[in-house]
Amino acid sequence: MAIEHDFFGLLESGPDGSIFWSENIEFGDQSVTVDLTAPDQEDVSQAALDVAAAMVSSLETLDMSARNAMVNELDDRTSEVTEYLLQQQATFGDQLEELLVDISGDTHIDIIRSLQLMSMTILADEHGGADPFAVLEYALDPDATDDVLLVNLASDGTVQSVTSAD
Structure with missing residues (x-):
């Protein structure tokens, strides 16, 4: 089976009924990986895909x-x-300033401004539910895949929580 959508195109389900779509989106001067996934195609509505x-x-x-x-x-x-910001300061020490895009004198704000948006994962089967519908992944060092902050979004785009990957 498959689902057709104007934006995502044809979303075919795997042998287990799951769907997956992935694309790299240009965002500023970087590329962000956007994934859409659902363990069961039957749980994905057109409204969820529109959102x-x-x-x-x-x-x-x-x-x-x-x-x-x-x-x-x-x-x-x-x-x-x-805790994440303090960890980044401890990890990078004097080299931290080299990673910052702007130095305002408020190190924590400067780190947040300098975080790179690495990926966006959309959990299409969670539309309208209490669990996150989308997760944004941020890292100061793009090579440190375990050292990230995750921002969980509801299907209306509001931030539910910010957590670390630990």
Whole structure:
């Protein structure tokens, strides 16, 4: 079986009924991997695909919301964002400034601004549910695949949580 969608094209299901779509999207001066997945094609509605397409098209807006959510967590010294930023400072030490795109004097803000959006995973079967519909993955060092922050989004685009990959 397959699902046809204007944005994603023909989404064919695998032998287990799952669907998967992947594309590299140019975002600023980088390439972001966007994956759409669902374990069972039967759980994916046209509305979910429409929302997913809108999210891909508004990646810049979602990125800004995600970064603002990270900034909002800076007041909490025990938040995963704060712990991630402190870890990055410890890991890179004096070389940290070389990774920053802008140096304003507020190191935590500068790190958040400098994080690279690595990927967006859309969990198409979670449309309208309590679990994340999309997950944005950020890294300061693109080669450190385990050292990332994950921003979980609801299907309406609101930020549900920001977590580290640990």
